[in-house]
Each structure stands twice: as C-alpha cells, then as structure tokens.
Amino acid sequence: MIPVLLIVIPLIGGLTGFFIKNGKSARDWSLIASLVTLVVSVVGLTVEKNSASLQFDGEWLPALGSSFAVGLDGLGQILTLLTALSFPIIFIATYRDEYKNANNFYALMLLSQAGLMGVFLANDALLFYFFWELALIPVYFLCSQWGGEKRIQATFKFFVYTFVGSLLMLVGIIYLYLHTADHSFSIKSFYDLNGRIPVADQTWLFWLLFIAFAIKMPIFPFHTWQPDTYEQSPTATTMVLSGIMVKMGLFGILRWLAPVLSTGTWVWGDTASALCIIGMIYASLIAIKQDDLKRLVAYSSIAHMGLMCLAIFGTTQTGLQGVMIQMFNHGINIIGLWIVVDLIERQFHTRKISELGGLAQKSPALAILLVIVALANVALPLTNAFVGEFLMFSGVFSSAATKYNVVFTVAASISIILSAVYTLNMIQKVFFGNTNALTEKAKDIYLNEKIILVVIVIAIIIVGVYPKPMLDITRESVDAILSKMNLKQ
Amino acid sequence: MxxxxxxxxxxxxxxxxxxxxxxxxxxxxxxxxxxxxxxxxxxxxxxxxxxxxxxxxxxxxxxxxxxxxxxxxxxxxxxxxxxxxxxxxxxxxxxxxxxxxxxxxxxxxxxxxxxxxxxxxxxxxxxxxxxxxxxxxxxxNFIIMFIGWEGVGLCSYLLIGFWFKNLNYGDAAKKAFIMNRFGDVGFLIATFWMINQFGSVTFSEVFSKAHDTSTFVLTGITLLLFLGATGKSAQIPLYTWLPDAMAGPTPVSALIHAATMVTAGIYMIARSNIMFTLSPITQTVVAVIGLATAILAATIALKQNDIKKVLAYSTVSQLGYMFLGLGVGAYTGAVFHVMTHAFFKALLFLGAGSVIHAMGGEQDIRKMGGLKKYLPITQITFLLACFAIAGIPPFSGFFSKDEILANAFAKNPVYYIIGVFGALLTAFYMFRLYATTFLGKFRGTHEQEHHLHESPAAITFPLIVLAILSVIGGFVGIPEAFAKNAHVLEHYLEPIFAESNKIHEAQPSNQSTELLLMAVSVVVASIGVIYGWTRFSKNPDLEDATGFGKVLANKWYVDEFYNAIVVKPLNALATFFNNIFEKSIIDGIVNGVGKGVKYGSRQIRLIQSGQVGGYVLLMVIGMVILFLVEIFIKK
Amino acid sequence: MPINYYIFLSVALFCIGVTGVLTRRNAIIIFMCVELMLNSVNLLLVAFSKMHHLALIGKHADAGTNAQIFVFFIMVVAAAEVSVGLAIIVMMYRNTHSVDVNFLNRLKH
Structure with a gap:
C-alpha cells in the first residue's frame, strides 16, 4: 500500500490545490501534503524488505497487458526518499517567494511530485512512461507561466527536447512489448527478454532508450536545454528539475535499459562512457566561464551527472552503489546550492557573479552554509558526495566491462580538479573580497532559510561520515541489476 | 595501561x-x-x-x-x-x-x-x-588518511584566505587548494589501483600483499602516491603554492606550512615505505625530485626580501631534503628531519611573526635591521634556529640532515655533493636573513622604531620552548659513528622500517668515511654561515636584483611558465567552449533543426494558396498518380 | 455497338469536365463542368447496365438494373446540388459582384 500512497497523496494534494483560491493557504496545504508524503516514505524505509505492503498490483489496462504495478525496492527507496524529502525542503526554502496564481503553482508542483514518485515506483513499462510524462507536463507549465524573461523560448526548447526523448523511449518500449513472450508491459516480462533480442536490434534499441535518458540527465551533447531551462525556470522548479528530475534518466538506465538490453549496453557502453567523460570535462570548463550563478550550477550538474552515468556503464558493485548513493547526495547538494542562489537573487535581484562580492561580511551564516554545500559539490571527504564519487571512481577503475577503465578514470578525474576551480572561483567572487554598492546593504538570512540549509548541511555530513545505512539499502538492488547486466551475450 | x-x-x-x-x-x-x-x-x-x-x-x-x-x-x-x-x-x-x-x-x-x-x-x-x-x-587505511589529507588542505585554504576581504589572499588560498587537488587526484587514483589490486586499502593488508605484486604495479601506485605527496609537501612540480600561502596569518604558516601539514607527504611515504622500497624506479624519482626541489628552492630563497617568503622557500628546500632521504631509503632520517624541522622551522616562523608583530605588519627585511637590541628573546631564539637549519653541530638540524646526506652518499655520491651544495646555500640565505633583520642599523621609519618592543609572554614562551627543542632535539639521533646505540629514534622506529631496511643492502658504513662526510658538510655550512653573516651584517643587500639575481628574485619565472602552459590554454579552451562551441555548434545544431523545420514549413505553406482551383488540381493529380500506380506498378 | 465506344465517350466527357473545373474561373461554368462529369458517369452506368442486362437476360430478370437506380440517385443529388450551388453562386455574386472563384481565396487564412 505504501507505494500507492506515495503517488496518491501528492496527486490528491495537487488536484485539490487547484481549488484553494487563497495563495497562502495553497502554499501551506502543499507543504502539509509534501510532509505527509515524507512521513509515508520514511515509514516505507522501516518496513521489512519483502513485506507485501511495499508492492501493489492493480488492474489498469488488461487488454494491453499493462497493469498498475508499483513497488519499492532499494533503488526506489533511495529515490522516493529523495523526492519526498526534497519537496518540503523546497517549499520551506522558497516560502517567502511570491507567485501569482500561487494555488496553481503549488498544485502543479505536487502533480509533478506524484509523477516523479510514479516513475520511481512503476513496475510496468507503460505505467513508467505514463508517469514520466505526468512528471514533465506540470514542469512545462511551471516554466512557461512563472519563469524568467525568456521563459517561452526556454520552455519550448525544453519541451521539444524532452518530448523527442519521450517518443524515442515510447517506440523502444513498444518494440520490446511486442517481443515479450506474453505481450505484457510488466517489468518481469521485460527482464525475461534479456538476451533474447538479436544483437542488431539491441543496438538501435539501446540508442533509442539511451538518448531518451541522456536527454533527461543530460549527457553531452544532448544537454543544451538544461542551462536555459534552469536559468529561466522559477527556482523552486529548477530545484525539482535538477535535484530530482535528472535522476529519472539515471533511474531509467538502471531499471529499464541496462538490465533489459544487457548486450546492447555492453557493446555500446564504451561509446556512452566516452560521451559522459567528454561531457564532464566540457561542462566543467564551461562552468569556469559562467557569470550567471544558475548557469554555473547547471553546468556543474551536467558534469556530476556525467560521472554517475559513467559509473553505471562501469558495471561494478562499487560503482553502482556509488551511483545510487550519489543520486541522493547530488539531489540534496544541488538543492542546497539553488537555495543559496535563490536567496542571493531575491535579495539583490541579480545572479551575476561579477556584480556580487564581499557577502561573507554581511551574511556570515549564508557564507558558512554555502561553503559547506559547495565543498560537498567538490566532493571533499566527510561530505556525502565524497562517498559517492569515491565509490564511482573506484568502480570505473576496476570495471571489467571496458578495456579503457584506466583511461576513463584518469580522464574523468580531471573534473575533480576543474570542479574545485569553478566552485572556489564562485565562492571567492561572491563571498570574499570587499562589498560593493549592491552588497553593502545585504542582510543575513531568515530563520526558515537557515533551518533548511542547516538540515541540508547535516544531511551532507551524516551521509558523509556514516554512509552505511544508505549503502545497505541499495545493496540488493545493485546485486539484482548486476546479475542481469552480466548476462552479456 | x-x-x-x-x-x-x-x-x-x-x-x-x-x-x-x-x-x-x-x-x-x-x-x-x-x-x-x-x-x-x-x-x-x-x-x-x-x-x-x-x-x-x-x-x-x-x-x-x-x-x-x-x-x-x-x-x-x-x-x-x-x-x-x-x-x-x-x-x-x-x-x-x-x-x-x-x-x-x-x-x-x-x-x-x-x-x-x-x-x-x-x-x-x-x-x-x-x-x-x-x-x-x-x-x-589510505582512505582515512585521505580524509585527513583533504581536510588539512581545506583548513589550509580557509586559513590562507583568513583575511577574506583581501582578494589576493583569496587567490593564494585558491591556488593552494587547486594545486593540491592535482596531487590529490594522484593519491586517489593510487587508492583505486590499490583497491583493484589488493581489494583493500588497509595498511596492514596492502603492505603484506605488496611483496607478491609486480614491480610495474607497485611503481605505478607509488608514483601516483608520490604525485600526491608533491602537492601536499610542495615539491617540484607542484610547489609554487607554498610561498604564496604565506598570505595567511604567520602562526598558520608556522603550524601548517612549515611544521605539520607539508610533512604529510613524507609521513605518507614513510608509512608506505615497503611499497616504495620495492619499486626502485620510484625511489630514484623521489630522490631526484627531492634534491632538485631542495636546490631550486634554495636558489630562490637567496634573493627573496620578504621574511616569510625566505622561510617558505627554505621550507620547500628542507622538504626536498626529506624526500631525498626517503628516496635513498633513509626513512628514519627523513622522519627525524621532519621532527627537527618542525621545531626549528616553527620557531623561525614564530620568530618572524614576532618581528612582523613588532614592526607593525612590515615583512620586507630591507626595512628592518638592527632589531637585535629591541627584540632580544626573539633574536636569540631565531639565531639558534638558524644554526639548527644550517646544520651546525650540535644543533638538531645537523644530526637529521647529516643522516640524510650520509645515506645519500652511500646510495650515490653525486646526491651527496649536490646536497652539500644545497646546505651551503641554506646556511648562506638563512644568515643573510638573520643578519639583514637583526644586525646592522634600523632602516624603518621613526614611528616603527618607536613602537619596537619585545613581544608578550604568550609569544616568547613558545619561542623559548621551541628553541630548546631545536637545540637538543637532535640528540635522539646521534649517529652510530659517535657512540654505539645512541640513535634512539632509529631503534624506536625500527619496527616500522624493518622490512624496508632488510631489502636495502646493508650500508657499508665506514666509520671514518662517515666522520669525513660530516666534517665536510659542517665546514661547508660554516662557510655559508660566516659569509652570510659578514656580508650582510654591515651592508645589507638593499638594491633590486639584476641579471641572474633577477631571475632568482622572480623565482625562475616558474609561476609565469605554469600560467602560460596550463592556466592560459585552459582558459582559452573554456572560453572557446563557452562562446563558440556551445553556442554555435551544439546549440547551433539543436536550433538548426528547429530552423530547418520552420523553413520547410514556410515553403510548404505556399501550396496552401487558398485557390480552390489549385486544391482541385492537386487532387486530380493525386488521383491520376494513384491510377498510374494502380495500373503500372502494382502488377 | 461495343461497350468501348461508350467508355471512350464517357471518359472524354469526364476529362472535359475536369479540365473545365480546373481551368475556368467562372463559377457557373465550373458548375456546368461538374454536371458534365456527373453525367459522364451516368452515361457509363447506363451503358454497363445495358451490357449486363444483355449478357444475363436468361438468368436474372432484373440483371443490370442497379446501375440505372444509381443514375437516378445521381440525378437527384445533382438536382439538389444545383439548387444549393446556384444559391451559393447567387450569394457570392451579391457579395463580390463577380462569379470569379479566384476571389474566394480566404481559405488560406
């Protein structure tokens, strides 16, 4: 029952949210709904792993062989926890942001949450596709209604990009469906296909699905929607997009691509890995040159996602566990960064790094919290990202799936250096130095923002010092995925 | 217990x-x-x-x-x-x-x-x-070590940039962090390799398995570890951050950039000594880099006029000696030198801090001079530290440096000769520093002179304690040549280095050779001391350096060189990616697709002329084509 | 008379009708050409009807009559068309003072 609740609570919360005319009550309503979801998600963590309450299988479209099958496993738990945790954080952090038609805004946010939950829970390919779109559609509206100056263009680009991806994925899913033994969309039938699809077909199927997921992550060279969209979206939406939604791509590969088309993954893994690495270095270099805080964070996110994707193709226990824990960490960290960006933008009405400076004198609390989040972004030990990145790199290095493991590790590790460059640059230019006319009047942050950032920082450090519980959650999922991926030919 | x-x-x-x-x-x-x-x-x-x-x-x-x-x-x-x-x-x-x-x-x-x-x-x-x-x-294990390794780097970053209002300090801090990251990547890749090779990063397991591992793998791992060490311990090619790190408060320089953090690399190599011992190529690399750094930094120190910069380069140079020691297998000697260096270099920095404090923040030694009578305690402790670093017996630096040099001689006499030359330079620039600062006439402003005073007890107490340690600290390692079993430190550290010492062939330690070597280095150091003292006590070198001196004063233009080969190309590449590649090519293709669709639809739109006749004509043509297809092609 | 002649005549009439519709701009002439096309079909239907009738005269009493019924249908439709079509043309003339169909290009908007 728990997975259904995770979807239904935000769904109902969102739908009712449309009818609450008062913007402030709508905001509180959605905060409550998201907190309830969080509670359910935490309850889900405590339930025994094989308990029946973590699975649900209802009738949906029996004629098509599709059912409303949802379930929580380790991978799903990590990501639903991330989703459930992120939304209250986002709502509290942006509590002071004003929106026109606030009820619609919050309702759409919750609908998007419902969609995300569905994506991470679905055990049925058609359902997965359905939720995939359900998660995206509210975001189109959120960007185009509440975004920045160039929101229409950005939304259009985002829409076209992701829609192309979705359609490619749909084609792939339908092909696979037609080849299942029992004409069913269920994940079991898809996994049974493993090894039975001819190699030639695996190639193009792999690319259909991979491009769909690569656009979402995004992987070079499918990334150009991201900086524009992040820049133009309202910050709360950007947090959802970058904190959670990009994980849909990784999740898609982990659940629907690599275990289903193991041969294709194996054959094309090197090419995809190369794309990931090019993207990592490329995005890091571009991040150095960004003057807009949002674009900087966007490019840094591209670099980090590249590493996660790379580690998936490494196909090792260490690497995959690293990916799973890092999906959670990256979500938390980047939301932290966005909160800081939002605070700066709200106060100074600019995101230009060159126009800021000296904030550490005026808002020490903000500076300290940002520095910690930023250090997590560069994966300093004892922050959560170190655990993830260490495992991922280590996984790539010991990967048996590719001949080029050493080359990949060394090339990818350049991004470790570059990430320090752009992060420290940003810290220095925004927080250090002397104040200027703009930052002279800066105030320190409000309590709610401080609390949220402290929560994030605590999460960063706890996972960084004691990652064991997280790693334990994911172990079985990784074993399951690996056993399917290692079929090879 | x-x-x-x-x-x-x-x-x-x-x-x-x-x-x-x-x-x-x-x-x-x-x-x-x-x-x-x-x-x-x-x-x-x-x-x-x-x-x-x-x-x-x-x-x-x-x-x-x-x-x-x-x-x-x-x-x-x-x-x-x-x-x-x-x-x-x-x-x-x-x-x-x-x-x-x-x-x-x-x-x-x-x-x-x-x-x-x-x-x-x-x-x-x-x-x-x-x-x-x-x-x-x-x-x-290596990971906990790495946590500390990065942690000290972070603190160094925070403390160098402690006065964050000054952006130059921030730049120095950033430089330190980023240069260290190069080394850290080496360290990390080494740990990945170890995980791959040994399935563990725990010291005991790794070291016990090292014996059965191919030399190639060990050489690779140790070279990567050494790359990490060059970053943290400021060796060629990653040393340039350390002098800049002097932007931080002086006690920080003493603690982090002289006594402790920079010795992390030496600790790490000493800890994994068995792996280094088993890969002779790495050992040679370590020794050569150490020696080269020792000499390079010493030459630069000759022409620096900032009191902290001189000390910074001398730190780099002394660290070079420690690496030389590690490279020739004198692990005890290196650790010994870490210890004595911690005493006398901390003392030197703290003394410099006391001077700077008295001078109201002035760091240029050309504006000091004659401080002896104003700062007696600082002066005397500083002098003792100078003797220690110059390697004059019986001060602590003599014993530790001598042990390294003796081992270097056993390995290769060329190392010894270059090392002694470095010792000469060390003695010379340290006494140049001492003489210019404390001897002669005061050259600062009147106001400064008025404020000159000995520092309070909280400052002089550490100076005195460290001075005592600098003087007597060497007695834990009296060479065997003087007395049997007097080298307490060596016996203490025996268990750590036992295996490595077994592999290194027994040193042919001829007692008379060893004494001769010692005598040579003491004589050479004394020449440096006397020359430096006499030359600079009366007429300090106040002019800006010219000719070759200028090259030294500008640190061999290494920063400029790095700027030209690393920073600028990377910047250019980043600009190219950002301004051209991303906008024109990648986004260009994406937008090009959109534009193509737009253009195509604009062309096709023309068919929709609104003339019913046109539509009918198209319809008829379509029907005719269908007929033709039906009649001629379908069969 | 062989059926071929009827077919040729009918095709010729139809083509004349098509050409007329395509080339003329006067709505009334277009209208007449449409009638011509309809009638060419009628002719064909009647011709085939006769042919079948002759061929199957002994077996089916009413062989080939379907086609003739269709002809009547067509004539009824054509008549309806004439009444509506002419009314449209009259309205068009009132609005544009012309029966030139090229004036009616609002479809493109």
Missing amino acids: NNIINLIWLVPVLPLAGFLINGLFRKRLSKSLTGIIGSGVILISFIISFLIFLQVKQPGFEPVVVALFDFINVGKLNISFAFQVDQLSALFLLIITGVGFLIHVYSTSYMHEEESQHFARYFAYLNLFVFSMLLLVLGA
Missing part, C-alpha cells in the same frame, strides 16, 4: 569539539575563553598522545588498530573508520599536538587584535586543522 590506547579517538575528537564550540558560538565567546578552549583541547590531546607515546615506546610494542565504525562497506571492499597506533603515528601525534599547542598559545596573543568573532573563527579553523592532521596520521 593498554586502555589508554583505546582512548585514541579522543585525540582527534577533542580538537573537533574545540572547532565546533569555537565555530558555533563564535559570537558569544569572549576572546580569552576562545583561546583557552582552542589551546586547551590541544593540550589535552597532547597529554593523551604523550601517555600513548610512553606506551608505544616500550620495546616490543605491536601496532594497535582501533576500529570505530564501518565507513564504507561495499561488496568485498571494507573500509572501516579505524585508527592505527604505532611508533610512527605516535611520534607524529607528539609533533602535531606539541608544536600545535605552542602555536595555539602563540596565536592567542598574535591574533589578539582581531574582532572576537574572527578570533574565534581563527581558532576554530586551527582546531579543525589539528583534527584533520591527526586523522591523517592516525588513519589505519
């Missing part, structure tokens, strides 16, 4: 607690309370460390691993958060907490003019640094 070792976790946790208290309550604590907390936690750590040391120094002590909890446990890889207590880590604990405590005490006075909030922030950083450094030396 064994239970004291189980309290080992307190040693790093206390500074961490100090960091948290000072950091979180920095606005509420008074300065004196901050100072007491900051120094007190280190003092307690020192006392515990000392008790542990007493335990460890008993003969036959076996290393103890105290596992606190599982850190990362994935598949077959199990990394626990564990501390290892043995002779090497106990020695480093003493150095870190001992020197660290003195520097904390010193800082309470030195930083007293800061606002209380920043004063607390300073102590918080300093405590965090000690915490990280203790993690580094206590870690029982």
Whole structure:
C-alpha cells in the first residue's frame, strides 16, 4: 500500500490545490501534503524488505497487458526518499517567494511530485512512461507561466527536447512489448527478454532508450536545454528539475535499459562512457566561464551527472552503489546550492557573479552554509558526495566491462580538479573580497532559510561520515541489476 | 595501561569539539575563553598522545588498530573508520599536538587584535586543522588518511584566505587548494589501483600483499602516491603554492606550512615505505625530485626580501631534503628531519611573526635591521634556529640532515655533493636573513622604531620552548659513528622500517668515511654561515636584483611558465567552449533543426494558396498518380 | 455497338469536365463542368447496365438494373446540388459582384 500512497497523496494534494483560491493557504496545504508524503516514505524505509505492503498490483489496462504495478525496492527507496524529502525542503526554502496564481503553482508542483514518485515506483513499462510524462507536463507549465524573461523560448526548447526523448523511449518500449513472450508491459516480462533480442536490434534499441535518458540527465551533447531551462525556470522548479528530475534518466538506465538490453549496453557502453567523460570535462570548463550563478550550477550538474552515468556503464558493485548513493547526495547538494542562489537573487535581484562580492561580511551564516554545500559539490571527504564519487571512481577503475577503465578514470578525474576551480572561483567572487554598492546593504538570512540549509548541511555530513545505512539499502538492488547486466551475450 | 590506547579517538575528537564550540558560538565567546578552549583541547590531546607515546615506546610494542565504525562497506571492499597506533603515528601525534599547542598559545596573543568573532573563527579553523592532521596520521587505511589529507588542505585554504576581504589572499588560498587537488587526484587514483589490486586499502593488508605484486604495479601506485605527496609537501612540480600561502596569518604558516601539514607527504611515504622500497624506479624519482626541489628552492630563497617568503622557500628546500632521504631509503632520517624541522622551522616562523608583530605588519627585511637590541628573546631564539637549519653541530638540524646526506652518499655520491651544495646555500640565505633583520642599523621609519618592543609572554614562551627543542632535539639521533646505540629514534622506529631496511643492502658504513662526510658538510655550512653573516651584517643587500639575481628574485619565472602552459590554454579552451562551441555548434545544431523545420514549413505553406482551383488540381493529380500506380506498378 | 465506344465517350466527357473545373474561373461554368462529369458517369452506368442486362437476360430478370437506380440517385443529388450551388453562386455574386472563384481565396487564412 505504501507505494500507492506515495503517488496518491501528492496527486490528491495537487488536484485539490487547484481549488484553494487563497495563495497562502495553497502554499501551506502543499507543504502539509509534501510532509505527509515524507512521513509515508520514511515509514516505507522501516518496513521489512519483502513485506507485501511495499508492492501493489492493480488492474489498469488488461487488454494491453499493462497493469498498475508499483513497488519499492532499494533503488526506489533511495529515490522516493529523495523526492519526498526534497519537496518540503523546497517549499520551506522558497516560502517567502511570491507567485501569482500561487494555488496553481503549488498544485502543479505536487502533480509533478506524484509523477516523479510514479516513475520511481512503476513496475510496468507503460505505467513508467505514463508517469514520466505526468512528471514533465506540470514542469512545462511551471516554466512557461512563472519563469524568467525568456521563459517561452526556454520552455519550448525544453519541451521539444524532452518530448523527442519521450517518443524515442515510447517506440523502444513498444518494440520490446511486442517481443515479450506474453505481450505484457510488466517489468518481469521485460527482464525475461534479456538476451533474447538479436544483437542488431539491441543496438538501435539501446540508442533509442539511451538518448531518451541522456536527454533527461543530460549527457553531452544532448544537454543544451538544461542551462536555459534552469536559468529561466522559477527556482523552486529548477530545484525539482535538477535535484530530482535528472535522476529519472539515471533511474531509467538502471531499471529499464541496462538490465533489459544487457548486450546492447555492453557493446555500446564504451561509446556512452566516452560521451559522459567528454561531457564532464566540457561542462566543467564551461562552468569556469559562467557569470550567471544558475548557469554555473547547471553546468556543474551536467558534469556530476556525467560521472554517475559513467559509473553505471562501469558495471561494478562499487560503482553502482556509488551511483545510487550519489543520486541522493547530488539531489540534496544541488538543492542546497539553488537555495543559496535563490536567496542571493531575491535579495539583490541579480545572479551575476561579477556584480556580487564581499557577502561573507554581511551574511556570515549564508557564507558558512554555502561553503559547506559547495565543498560537498567538490566532493571533499566527510561530505556525502565524497562517498559517492569515491565509490564511482573506484568502480570505473576496476570495471571489467571496458578495456579503457584506466583511461576513463584518469580522464574523468580531471573534473575533480576543474570542479574545485569553478566552485572556489564562485565562492571567492561572491563571498570574499570587499562589498560593493549592491552588497553593502545585504542582510543575513531568515530563520526558515537557515533551518533548511542547516538540515541540508547535516544531511551532507551524516551521509558523509556514516554512509552505511544508505549503502545497505541499495545493496540488493545493485546485486539484482548486476546479475542481469552480466548476462552479456 | 593498554586502555589508554583505546582512548585514541579522543585525540582527534577533542580538537573537533574545540572547532565546533569555537565555530558555533563564535559570537558569544569572549576572546580569552576562545583561546583557552582552542589551546586547551590541544593540550589535552597532547597529554593523551604523550601517555600513548610512553606506551608505544616500550620495546616490543605491536601496532594497535582501533576500529570505530564501518565507513564504507561495499561488496568485498571494507573500509572501516579505524585508527592505527604505532611508533610512527605516535611520534607524529607528539609533533602535531606539541608544536600545535605552542602555536595555539602563540596565536592567542598574535591574533589578539582581531574582532572576537574572527578570533574565534581563527581558532576554530586551527582546531579543525589539528583534527584533520591527526586523522591523517592516525588513519589505519589510505582512505582515512585521505580524509585527513583533504581536510588539512581545506583548513589550509580557509586559513590562507583568513583575511577574506583581501582578494589576493583569496587567490593564494585558491591556488593552494587547486594545486593540491592535482596531487590529490594522484593519491586517489593510487587508492583505486590499490583497491583493484589488493581489494583493500588497509595498511596492514596492502603492505603484506605488496611483496607478491609486480614491480610495474607497485611503481605505478607509488608514483601516483608520490604525485600526491608533491602537492601536499610542495615539491617540484607542484610547489609554487607554498610561498604564496604565506598570505595567511604567520602562526598558520608556522603550524601548517612549515611544521605539520607539508610533512604529510613524507609521513605518507614513510608509512608506505615497503611499497616504495620495492619499486626502485620510484625511489630514484623521489630522490631526484627531492634534491632538485631542495636546490631550486634554495636558489630562490637567496634573493627573496620578504621574511616569510625566505622561510617558505627554505621550507620547500628542507622538504626536498626529506624526500631525498626517503628516496635513498633513509626513512628514519627523513622522519627525524621532519621532527627537527618542525621545531626549528616553527620557531623561525614564530620568530618572524614576532618581528612582523613588532614592526607593525612590515615583512620586507630591507626595512628592518638592527632589531637585535629591541627584540632580544626573539633574536636569540631565531639565531639558534638558524644554526639548527644550517646544520651546525650540535644543533638538531645537523644530526637529521647529516643522516640524510650520509645515506645519500652511500646510495650515490653525486646526491651527496649536490646536497652539500644545497646546505651551503641554506646556511648562506638563512644568515643573510638573520643578519639583514637583526644586525646592522634600523632602516624603518621613526614611528616603527618607536613602537619596537619585545613581544608578550604568550609569544616568547613558545619561542623559548621551541628553541630548546631545536637545540637538543637532535640528540635522539646521534649517529652510530659517535657512540654505539645512541640513535634512539632509529631503534624506536625500527619496527616500522624493518622490512624496508632488510631489502636495502646493508650500508657499508665506514666509520671514518662517515666522520669525513660530516666534517665536510659542517665546514661547508660554516662557510655559508660566516659569509652570510659578514656580508650582510654591515651592508645589507638593499638594491633590486639584476641579471641572474633577477631571475632568482622572480623565482625562475616558474609561476609565469605554469600560467602560460596550463592556466592560459585552459582558459582559452573554456572560453572557446563557452562562446563558440556551445553556442554555435551544439546549440547551433539543436536550433538548426528547429530552423530547418520552420523553413520547410514556410515553403510548404505556399501550396496552401487558398485557390480552390489549385486544391482541385492537386487532387486530380493525386488521383491520376494513384491510377498510374494502380495500373503500372502494382502488377 | 461495343461497350468501348461508350467508355471512350464517357471518359472524354469526364476529362472535359475536369479540365473545365480546373481551368475556368467562372463559377457557373465550373458548375456546368461538374454536371458534365456527373453525367459522364451516368452515361457509363447506363451503358454497363445495358451490357449486363444483355449478357444475363436468361438468368436474372432484373440483371443490370442497379446501375440505372444509381443514375437516378445521381440525378437527384445533382438536382439538389444545383439548387444549393446556384444559391451559393447567387450569394457570392451579391457579395463580390463577380462569379470569379479566384476571389474566394480566404481559405488560406
């Protein structure tokens, strides 16, 4: 029952949210709904792993062989926890942001949450596709209604990009469906296909699905929607997009691509890995040159996602566990960064790094919290990202799936250096130095923002010092995925 | 008594607690309370460390691993958060907490003019640094060591940029962090390799498996580790951050950039000595790089006029000697030199800090001179430290440097000759510094002269303690040539380096050769001392350097060179990607697709003329085509 | 007379009708050409009807009559068309003072 609740609570919360005319009550309503979801998600963590309450299988479209099958496993738990945790954080952090038609805004946010939950829970390919779109559609509206100056263009680009991806994925899913033994969309039938699809077909199927997921992550060279969209979206939406939604791509590969088309993954893994690495270095270099805080964070996110994707193709226990824990960490960290960006933008009405400076004198609390989040972004030990990145790199290095493991590790590790460059640059230019006319009047942050950032920082450090519980959650999922991926030919 | 070792976790946790208290309550604590907390936690750590040391120094002590909890446990890889207590880590604990405590005490006075909030922030950083450094030396595996390794880098970053209003300091801090990252990547890749090769990063497991590993793998791993060491310990090619790091407060330079953090690389190599011993190529590389750094930094130090910069380059140079020691297999000598260097270099920096304090922030030695009569305690302690670093017997530096040089001679006499030449330079520039600063006439402004005064007790106390240590610190390692079994340190560290020493062929230590070598180096050093003293005590070198001197004054233009080959190309590449590649090519293709569709539809739209006749015509044509297809093609 | 002649005549009439619709701009002439096309079909239907009737005269009493019924349908539709079509043309003339169909290009908007 728990997975259904995770979807239904935000769904109902969102739908009712449309009818609450008062913007402030709508905001509180959605905060409550998201907190309830969080509670359910935490309850889900405590339930025994094989308990029946973590699975649900209802009738949906029996004629098509599709059912409303949802379930929580380790991978799903990590990501639903991330989703459930992120939304209250986002709502509290942006509590002071004003929106026109606030009820619609919050309702759409919750609908998007419902969609995300569905994506991470679905055990049925058609359902997965359905939720995939359900998660995206509210975001189109959120960007185009509440975004920045160039929101229409950005939304259009985002829409076209992701829609192309979705359609490619749909084609792939339908092909696979037609080849299942029992004409069913269920994940079991898809996994049974493993090894039975001819190699030639695996190639193009792999690319259909991979491009769909690569656009979402995004992987070079499918990334150009991201900086524009992040820049133009309202910050709360950007947090959802970058904190959670990009994980849909990784999740898609982990659940629907690599275990289903193991041969294709194996054959094309090197090419995809190369794309990931090019993207990592490329995005890091571009991040150095960004003057807009949002674009900087966007490019840094591209670099980090590249590493996660790379580690998936490494196909090792260490690497995959690293990916799973890092999906959670990256979500938390980047939301932290966005909160800081939002605070700066709200106060100074600019995101230009060159126009800021000296904030550490005026808002020490903000500076300290940002520095910690930023250090997590560069994966300093004892922050959560170190655990993830260490495992991922280590996984790539010991990967048996590719001949080029050493080359990949060394090339990818350049991004470790570059990430320090752009992060420290940003810290220095925004927080250090002397104040200027703009930052002279800066105030320190409000309590709610401080609390949220402290929560994030605590999460960063706890996972960084004691990652064991997280790693334990994911172990079985990784074993399951690996056993399917290692079929090879 | 064994239970004291189980309290080992307190040693790093206390500074961490100090960091948290000072950091979180920095606005509420008074300065004196901050100072007491900051120094007190280190003092307690020192006392515990000392008790542990007493335990460890008993003969036959076996290393103890105290596992606190599982850190990362994935598949077959199990990394626990564990501390290892043995002779090497106990020695480093003493150095870190001992020197660290003195520097904390010193800082309470030195930083007293800061606002209380920043004063607390300073102590918080300093405590965090000690915490990280203790993690580094206590870690029982490479990952815990790496945590400390990065932690000290972070604290160094924070402390160099402590006065964050000044962007130049921020740049220096950034440079230090980023250059260290190059090394860190090497270290990390080495650990990945170890995980791949040995399936573990725990010291005991890795070292025991090292014997059965191919030389190629060991060479690769050790070279990568050494790359890490060049970053942290400021060796060629990653040394240029250290002189810039002098932007931080002077006690920080003493603690981090002289006594402790920069010796992390040496600790790491000494810790994994067996792996280095088993890969002779790496050893040669280490020795050559160490020697080259020692000479290069010494030449640069000849022409520096900033008191802290001279000391910074001398640090780089001394670290070079330590690496030379590691490279020739004189692990004990290197650790010995770490210890004595910690004493005299901390003393030199603290003395320099006392001078700077008295001079009201002035660091240029050309504007000093004649400080002897104003700062007697500082002067005398500084002089002792200069003797120690110059290698004059019986000061501590003599014994440690001599041990390294003697071993270098045994390995290759060329090392010895170059090393002695470096010692000459060292003696010379140190006494140039001493003479220009303390001797001659005062060359500053009247106002400065008026304010000249000896520093308060909180500053002079650490100076005196360190001076005593600098003088007598060498007696723990009296060469065997003088007396049998006098080398206490070597016997103490024996268990750590036993295996490596077995592999290194027994040194043909001819007693008369050794004495001769010693005599040569003492004579050479004395020449440097006397020349430096006489030349600069009367007429200091006040002019800007010209000719070759200018090259030295500009540090061989290494920074400029790095700028040209790394920073600028990367910047250009980033600009190209950002402005051209991303916008025109990648986004160009994406937008091109959109434009193509738009263009195509604009063309096709023309068919929709609105003329019914046109539509009918198309319809008829379509029908005709269908007919034709039906008749001619379908069959 | 062989059926071929009827077919040729009918095709010729139809083509004349098509050409007329395509080339003329006067709505009334277009209208007449449409009628011509309809009638060419009628002719064909009647011709085939006769042919079938002759061929199957002994077996089915009413062989081939379907086609003739269709002809009547077509004539009825054509008549309806004439009434509506002419009305449209009259309205068009009132609005544009012309029966030129090229004036009616609002479809493109």
